[in-house]
Amino acid sequence: MNEVKKNINEKKEIFKKIHDNYMNMNRMMAEEMKIASLHGVITGENREQMWMNFFRDIIPKKFSLSQGVMIIDSFGNVSKEVDIAVYDEQYTPYVFQYNALKFIPIEAVAVVIECKSKSPKETSLDDWVKSINQLLPNPSGIVRIVNGFSCAITNKSQLRTRPIKILATIKDCGDKAGENIKEKYGDEFDFIIIKDGDNTFNVLNKNEDKTLEWWAKELNGCEENLKILYTEEGGNRLPKESEKYLEMNSCLKEFIIDYLFADGEDKKCKFEINRTLKDLKIYDSDGKDKNPLLSLNLQLNQLLMLINNPMPFPHFAYAKIFREIIQEAKNKTDEEKNKKSKI
Numbered sequence: 001m002n003e004v005k006k007n008i009n010e011k012k013e014i015f016k017k018i019h020d021n022y023m024n025m026n027r028m029m030a031e032e033m034k035i036a037s038l039h040g041v042i043t044g045e046n047r048e049q050m051w052m053n054f055f056r057d058i059i060p061k062k063f064s065l066s067q068g069v070m071i072i073d074s075f076g077n078v079s080k081e082v083d084i085a086v087y088d089e090q091y092t093p094y095v096f097q098y099n100a101l102k103f104i105p106i107e108a109v110a111v112v113i114e115c116k117s118k119s120p121k122e123t124s125l126d127d128w129v130k131s132i133n134q135l136l137p138n139p140s141g142i143v144r145i146v147n148g149f150s151c152a153i154t155n156k157s158q159l160r161t162r163p164i165k166i167l168a169t170i171k172d173c174g175d176k177a178g179e180n181i182k183e184k185y186g187d188e189f190d191f192i193i194i195k196d197g198d199n200t201f202n203v204l205n206k207n208e209d210k211t212l213e214w215w216a217k218e219l220n221g222c223e224e225n226l227k228i229l230y231t232e233e234g235g236n237r238l239p240k241e242s243e244k245y246l247e248m249n250s251c252l253k254e255f256i257i258d259y260l261f262a263d264g265e266d267k268k269c270k271f272e273i274n275r276t277l278k279d280l281k282i283y284d285s286d287g288k289d290k291n292p293l294l295s296l297n298l299q300l301n302q303l304l305m306l307i308n309n310p311m312p313f314p315h316f317a318y319a320k321i322f323r324e325i326i327q328e329a330k331n332k333t334d335e336e337k338n339k340k341s342k343i
Contacts, residue, residue, distance in 0.1 A: 018294075022297075023200075029050065030199050048084060049067070051115055051168050062088060062090065063087065065085070066084070066087070066104070067083065070103050070104075071106050072106065073105070073106045077134050079131040079132050080132075085104055086110050086163075087108040087109045088108055106135040107137045108313070110163055112163045114166070115168045129188045129189075138311075138314040139153040139159055139160055139314070140317050141313050141314045142312065143312040157222050158311060159220065160221040160311070161219060161221070161307055161311055162221070164300065165190050166192075167185060169192075181194060192204040201292060203299075205277060210276060211275065211276055212274075212275055213274070215306055219307055220307065282294050282295050
């Protein structure tokens with residue numbers, strides 16, 4: 001019995017060290033930015049690099065990160081400059097590069113991050129957000145799937161994706177100021193990272209009480225309810241005594257509001273999820289978040305898993321807009337020639 005208790009304590013000690021590491025990282029980041037600001041050595045690029053290092057450490061390696069990019073769509077829209085973009089380039093020819101400028105198609109973008117060193121001006125942030133929101137993913141990409149070929153417009157669970165928006169600011173804020181910022185910008189940004197009065201970073205999320213089903217619809221533009229499907233035919237198998245299994249697996253049952261066993265040969269089981277981002281916070285008995293950056297890690301990556309894969313790249317849509325540009329240039333040239341010939 002003592003040996004078992006010792007092993008449990010050792011395992012808990014590992015998790016405590018992970019918790020402590022995130023708290024130390026939080027304090028170090030805040031102190032680094034404070035010192036740099038006091039001595040006037042922090043620039044926009046330095047600030048972005050600090051956040052780049054942090055997000056690179058917590059976001060899966062399947063995603064790439066770039067600084068100072070613009071995002072485009074196949075309808076001719078272009079965003080304002082994005083300080084940090086997180087995108088999946090596995091299936092997307094993501095960079096339309098013009099010298100040092102990078103243009104990333106919206107279909108590949110999972111996260112956009114705006115970095116500020118002081119209180120952001122409301123008008124500039126509004127303009128920045130509008131330039132992101134105007135971008136329209138095109139659901140016309142064609143891709144091979146297990147059972148054949150599919151066009152993205154037929155995927156009811158991902159009609160269009162929109163990037164997760166994060167505002168990262170290093171201005172010192174107390175609790176009241178933080179709540180004001182959340183109220184002012186919470187509808188525009190999914191996460192707001194602010195510097196608290198105790199010289200650490202806090203993370204605000206106005207919609208943390210919304211369910212994963214709400215987030216799935218919001219990020220993927222779908223109307224279907226979020227359901228997890230298990231089938232006895234595939235790799236995700238449920239024991240025959242499924243209800244008994246759910247009773248035994250308290251962790252799984254805690255996340256489920258309802259489970260239905262469909263009649264039929266496929267024997268599918270649907271789980272409707274009712275958990276929220278708030279459930280991923282590392283909070284104490286008083287409900288105070290004791291480790292904001294670790295909470296952000298869990299929350300952000302859960303949302304990335306709801307997107308999971310980028311939309312299939314709409315090659316034909318981008319080819320069309322390039323053809324239109326060429327034709328417009330040709331029409332202009334022909335018009336000028338006609339004018340000269342009449343002189």
